[in-house]
Amino acid sequence: MPILPRQATYRILDASINRATEGLRTLEEYARFVQDDAAANACFKSLRHDLTTAVGRGIDRQRLIESRDTPGDVGTEIREPTEYVRSSSQKVIAAASARIAQSLRVIEEYGKTIDGRFAAEVEQIRYRAYQACASLELAAFTSERTTQLAEAKLYLLIDGGESEQEYTASIERLAKAGVDIFQLRDHSLDDRTLYLRARVGAAVARRLGRLFIVNDRADIAVAADADGVHVGQDELPAAAVRAIIGDRRLLGISTHSIEQAKEAIDDGADYIGCGPVFAGRTKQFDAYVGPAFLQQVAQSISIPAFAIGGIDQSNLSEVMAAGCDRIAVTGAIRDAEHPVQAAESLKQHLLCQSEAREST
Numbered sequence: 219m220p221i222l223p224r225q226a227t228y229r230i231l232d233a234s235i236n237r238a239t240e241g242l243r244t245l246e247e248y249a250r251f252v253q254d255d256a257a258a259n260a261c262f263k264s265l266r267h268d269l270t271t272a273v274g275r276g277i278d279r280q281r282l283i284e285s286r287d288t289p290g291d292v293g294t295e296i297r298e299p300t301e302y303v304r305s306s307s308q309k310v311i312a313a314a315s316a317r318i319a320q321s322l323r324v325i326e327e328y329g330k331t332i333d334g335r336f337a338a339e340v341e342q343i344r345y346r347a348y349q350a351c352a353s354l355e356l357a358a359f360t361s362e363r364t365t366q367l368a369e370a371k372l373y374l375l376i377d378g379g380e381s382e383q384e385y386t387a388s389i390e391r392l393a394k395a396g397v398d399i400f401q402l403r404d405h406s407l408d409d410r411t412l413y414l415r416a417r418v419g420a421a422v423a424r425r426l427g428r429l430f431i432v433n434d435r436a437d438i439a440v441a442a443d444a445d446g447v448h449v450g451q452d453e454l455p456a457a458a459v460r461a462i463i464g465d466r467r468l469l470g471i472s473t474h475s476i477e478q479a480k481e482a483i484d485d486g487a488d489y490i491g492c493g494p495v496f497a498g499r500t501k502q503f504d505a506y507v508g509p510a511f512l513q514q515v516a517q518s519i520s521i522p523a524f525a526i527g528g529i530d531q532s533n534l535s536e537v538m539a540a541g542c543d544r545i546a547v548t549g550a551i552r553d554a555e556h557p558v559q560a561a562e563s564l565k566q567h568l569l570c571q572s573e574a575r576e577s578t
């Protein structure tokens with residue numbers, strides 16, 4: 219005795235099979251055209267093919283097609299506003315992965331009422347799909363981070379703020395004003411508060427499509443699910459940081475000479491900080507590298523390099539004249555009368571410089 223009218227079961231199966239194959243195709247295209255990953259591309263293709271074969275063997279195609287009634291489907295009108303928004307390709311992957319998992323489960327469950335062997339075959343496909351989707355989603359996360367880093371111009375070092383609310387509101391305002399990367403650098407916080415601020419800051423930054431880095435503390439960067447960590451010359455060496463953060467998070471290293479910059483690349487840094495260029499109010503130094511170091515970096519360093527130290531609107535042209543169009547700042551924004559306007563203005567100048575360079 220069927221648990222549902224056969225027609226309804228076939229309608230469910232038809233819709234879910236379409237959903238699953240569309241989701242698999244979405245990931246197949248990402249693996250092929252975005253990741254250039256032949257193995258992942260082949261994996262999704264074979265999942266799609268195996269599902270189609272299983273359906274061909276276990277389900278009567280004519281009944282599937284006959285059951286289709288798109289105009290009479292009460293579900294086609296129901297849409298969540300979020301279905302129309304994917305703020306990044308990584309979100310496309312996440313949505314497609316969820317759709318695949320759900321629809322394979324639906325096919326399996328309703329398939330059991332038609333043919334147990336078919337349901338068992340779909341179950342195996344579902345397990346393979348879980349694994350393949352998770353790998354692609356992780357790879358998408360990593361490549362999105364790298365792309366965001368490559369495009370970043372304005373990097374802001376922030377403290378933990380007066381309260382969590384003030385801190386998150388400030389990140390939101392400044393992200394909208396054009397800050398690409400936030401770094402939590404606050405030596406006054408206890409570990410618990412540092413972790414909590416890092417966690418909430420990383421979540422807010424991710425929602426807004428910005429990167430979030432933790433200063434000095436690889437352990438907190440991982441625990442808070444931040445995008446990476448920044449270390450100086452006297453802190454944990456790169457290999458030790460990598461052992462904690464893995465390959466998927468970003469590693470930034472401070473450099474004060476061209477030799478250190480080259481060493482940072484050899485050690486696997488994703489980006490470098492170059493400074494201190496000028497004297498500023500945030501941190502005092504005995505010596506400054508000046509724009510000459512930035513010029514050396516521009517000529518011979520291939521990874522993103524952020525000039526840091528006393529940079530503001532008054533000396534930005536010197537930094538840019540040295541060939542550097544990425545900066546990391548604190549005081550220029552924190553101490554400005556209007557921090558949002560200061561961020562907007564710095565960003566605008568940096569972008570103008572990059573565009574001018576690209577067009578020559």
Ligand SMILES: Cc1ncc(COP(=O)(O)OP(=O)(O)O)c(N)n1
Pocket residue numbers: 373375401403433434448449450451453470471472473490491492501524526546
């Ligand atoms: C982007 C960036 N560049 C340089 C630094 C300085 O790091 P470090 O030399 O380790 O000094 P502290 O920040 O730890 O005082 C940075 N934080 N970020």
Ligand SMILES: Cc1ncsc1CCOP(=O)(O)O
Pocket residue numbers: 375493494497498499500501526527528529546547548549550
């Ligand atoms: C942490 C750090 N490292 C080199 S300069 C600097 C401080 C950057 O702040 P500011 O932009 O206010 O000089």
Ligand SMILES: [Mg+2]
Pocket residue numbers: 433434448449450453
């Ligand atoms: Mg440090």
